[in-house]
Amino acid sequence: MQVDVVVGGGGPVGLCLARALAQQGRTVAVVERQPRTALAAPAFDGREIALTHASRRLLDRLQVWSRLDAGTIAPLCQARVQDGASPFALAIGGEADTGQPLGWLVANHRIRQAAYEAALDQPGVSVLDDVGVAALRRELERVVVTLDDGRLLHTRLLVAADGRLSGLRRQLGVGAELHELGRSMLVCHVAHARPHHGVALEWFAYGGTVALLPLVGDSSSLVLTLAPQQAAAMMALDPTAFAEEVTGLCEERLGAMRLASSRHLYPLVSSYARRLAGPRFALAGDAAVGMHPVTAHGFNFGLAGVERLAAALEGAADPGASPPLQAFARAHRRATWPLYAATQLVARLYTDERPGARLLRRGALRVAAMPAFRQALRRHLQH
CATH class of the missing domain: 3.30.9.10 (D-Amino Acid Oxidase, subunit A, domain 2)
Known part of the structure; x- marks a missing residue:
């Protein structure tokens, strides 16, 4: 099977990316280990996602937001x-x-279902369910992906979107900063x-x-x-x-x-990939940046990565060419690394019960409460 892009991982980020790239006229295959029944009707998993204004706008453009039950959005x-x-x-x-x-606030399982429905409705997207990637081989002008069932996919770009403990990331030889x-x-x-x-x-x-x-x-x-x-x-x-x-x-x-x-x-495991893109590959969602939940930015970063990667590839004759992929990697790192690093410090500070740490975090809260900081943070969330 020959496609322009293979997305490994059929979570909401992978599915949104597939639709965004297919809207550019590309053919995209999504490879997901879960069966189609689980993708079509995801089970409640307890998680609620805090979506920013930027995330809502992207979900609107991808026709995911309109598929959500308005009565369940808080x-x-x-x-x-x-x-x-x-x-x-x-x-x-x-x-x-x-x-x-x-x-x-939107339930994670509802976003997953809406993203799956939107991907299925988009011409150019194929969802290969109940199967994983057994092996891959990168060549000069393509990547050959071997699935568990023996099928071969030939693609110009492989995107790993299979979570913060990404198996595809390891197969690509990309290390990550992992914090248990x-x-x-x-x-x-x-x-x-x-x-x-x-x-x-x-x-x-x-x-x-x-x-x-x-x-x-x-x-x-x-x-x-x-x-x-x-x-x-x-x-x-x-x-x-x-x-x-x-x-x-x-x-x-x-x-x-x-x-x-x-x-x-x-x-709780946080992660940050040492490379966000390379020869004929890119990382998306938690495979790229897996945030601590204290800032509620994990999925928002994932959607921002979808938008940046799609923008970088817009108009590119070869989606696996190095210049647009490196432009995406630079932009996504600039946008995510500062908050990731700050969140790691906050997570350590606020689980340290020593007297000095308690004094430091109370002081940090008061500094953060200054009007200029609060207004900047509000603008960031509402941008």
């Missing part, structure tokens, strides 16, 4: 960050003169007695972080980052005991809580 009006029991809070957004939310953060992320939906008013709450305590992300109605997405033993113990609690424990952890900020969904546990 506006994010303000974010408040605190350090433990300190009464001081860094507030981002919520100013009366903006008239716009900071962003929107020694924490697990427990996510679920909770219902609560008091309204959230569209405000996301996040605070640092208990050797980890607690976040409540506003959903539709009097419910929120609860995100706990805890030591693995603590997280496993929370998973083992029955729903009533879990609700009582969570109400205490959240210091009754939104009143009494009850479990409103299944619980899901994920190990």
